[in-house]
Amino acid sequence: MRLATSAPLLVYFSSVSGNTARFIEKLGLPALRIPLTAADPKIEVDEPFVLVTPTYGGGQGRGVEKGAVPKQVIRFLNDENNRRLIRGVISAGNTNFGEHYCAAGDIISRKCTVPHLYRLELFGTPDDVARVSDGLERWWTQQ
Template structure:
């Protein structure tokens, strides 16, 4: 779906260790938050307020919504809060994969935050889902995370 996805080879993938852990961002709408609550994994939320922060000291997969206007408008696809979180080297270094949500109405910019972050962090884009996700998305992501951690 995205022309600029960087394929991460098996040699480049750093498999996570420890407990399955998801770090996520959700806006005031709480769409991503409601989705995360359906997953059966440990999770940490990136604060909405830019002056607040969290620090992560274990492997995790990042789940983020995509902000963009669609078409050629990809600027701002990654939420500012996610950028701030990842600007901390320690937080960035523990990221092992990315999952993104988006709106298919935006065509080829659907869930664009995923490919952008995957390429920037050199981690695999594990999955993309639309808006609130479906029960099938919940099951698929639980399966992907379990397999990714080797559990």
């Protein structure tokens, strides 16, 4: 377990495209990556965290609930200990998804009853990095 800091642990999933991983790297905050394949060792967190996840396909044509949240993230959150420690979610998406933009964050927020803290396009802009970094620090210290 880490010593108390002004920023939360980030737990993130990034597909082979690496968009979410690039965003996390730019933030420079402590982070754990959810494994890409089921064959990889599972991670289990032992402290409160903020989840960062991409949105897949926006659920288009299958209903918002179907396919928007990556299976790896679902598997991670199905672990009761991990789910118990989530404090917020940040989602990445593609505005081409229209009304389903960043739907994964909305779904996780609702199902885990945590705030959807931020939405970003693909791997984020420098403004996104600054907003998330500053916002997380302010929000986390108020928890």
